[in-house]
Amino acid sequence: MITPESPDVGAARPGGRAWVSRVVLLLVAVISTVIVVRLVGQVDWEAVWAALTHLSWWQPVVLVALVLVRQILLAMPLRFFIRGVTFYRATINDLGATLMSMIAPTPSDIALRVAMFKSWGVSAAKGLAGTVMNSLTFYIARFSAPLLGFVLLFAVGESPSYRWFELLSIAVAVVILVTVLLIVRSDPLARAVGTRSAQVVRRFRKTVDPDRWADACQRFRADISERFRGGFVWAVASQAGMMVVDLALLMLCLRFVGVSADQVGFVWIAIAYLFAFPLTVFPLWGIGIVDALILAALVEAGGPEVEAAAVAALIVWRGFTVGLPVLLGAIAVLMWRREVATTDVTRGTPNRI
Template sequence: MVAAIVATVIIRVVGVIDWASVGAALGHLAWWQPLVLVAVLLVRQFLNALPLALYIPGVGPFRATVNDQLGIMMASVAPPPGDMAIRVALFRAWGVPVPQALAGTTLNMLTFYIVRFGAPVIGFALLLVTGQEPGLRWLDLLSVAIAVGILAALLMVISADRTARAVGDRSGRIVRRFRHSVDPAAWAEACATFRHDASARFRWGFPRSLVATVGMLIADLTLLLLCLRFVGLDTTEISVTEVAIAYFFAYPFTVFFFSGLGIVDALIIAALVEQGGPAVESAAVAGLIVWRVFFIGGPIVLGLISLAFLRTTIRGVRVEAERTG
């Protein structure tokens, strides 16, 4: 279904890409511009990891950033739960209690999903300010509804032990309709345990984490804008607001494989072509290529660098875990 929609968008809106023109647009990049993009990427990754420091006692911003890069890298190259395993191993090496680490990591993930699916709210606000009609973008209210649902469920779980157990039991019963091996009682106990480990830092950390994660989106949007400007797409062709609208409505689709590679790109390019006409297509494609190199490749490289420096630490934790059984 999604593949069919993306194919239709590419064929009907974007059309046939002139790869020679895309190459010419990439030729606009100056030697110093990737350095600027790296700096913005570092800010983005710092803000993306900051909720870990806010949710988990004893984990500062630097450690949170290193842990997050390793987790992202593992999620990109290995199946789940490889990313969680390396995160927990590193937290254990730092002396962080595993239950608190797992609760903080889960809160970090839920905060990110709330912001990810809630991103179209900013898009709708920009449409209102600019006086544009939403059109088919009304469908993005479904994404907003998912964000509201996740937020409501999280607040219910955190509110009281009884409510946490009820949410876990009800969720388990729903999932058991599709997977008969699911035990609702185990889900209820897991929610109660999560509430116990997460509630202490939630009231203080959650609003700050929301701000940090929205800041991450702004940094990522800045990265995209710079990529487009560096390949020659200037403000007379596509304004900052138009890029922002395209970005915020496409962002929920990063939930798909490799951060929505292909889907997100097609939606953003289609929106830019719709606003600026066919003349902006080649530069838009070139800018999205550069953005994807940093968006996907950057965190993987940072993760590999972190792994190189922490390999001995992680190996020592694994050896100790195997020795103690």
């Protein structure tokens, strides 16, 4: 997360606190997973393996193709918010950042993004502003997901029960949306948002400077306002499209390992996914927490007999949606380095990457 108090990206070094935060969040994920799985019941791992053997040779090919579409949609806001960044470059940039976020603490991913932007002739300020908007549009889509979940629940006549808690997620999405709209509306509003936000954060962190935050919000508005009007709606739509593809991947994984539509219909898969998706805010897309909640919802909808196959499907889903992007990120970085090296040779300058 980039804040007005963050050091210069080029000079930043990952601190110990970043690793501590990651360890704490991962521990929360593990504990939550254990609790939910215990509530679901003992997993029959032999049955899980048997379900995995249902996969045919062509089915992973379909999943790989969908993951590629998912990653392109996930990166699209960079194209909409940053002049000079094509869909290809946006995807390369996002995949590279995904790789860095997995192998090193923040701000290593931001540093790589900025290096890529500079190699394409995009200023660091414009690149960072577009990156922030990329994150914000994703957060809006992420925390809005339960809204459609409520719609589906009411459509099938089911009570939300404990899911009323998800209204908090929707409220977060509304706050982010309103904040973004206020910042881009005018310089005075941008400064007011920065000042007010700093005053709130200052209650917990005394070193926060409201004037500095106000200046940062004003600069952010200047860097993003040119592209915001024509890009924001399309950016949010691309993130919604990404979730649709992600949901399709989950459904196909379930069908591929033997969970039929008669056992768990698409609407119940969608409900399970939409209410769990806000928790992808945790490391590795909420691996553990999200999976456990989806598993609990699927077992509730289809009965204990679908549990083993559902676990197998979630293993496949996570392997493709979390593991594959890391591999693609490594390929993306190599492609970018080759592009820069070729450009340097053409210009007759030494390659410094």
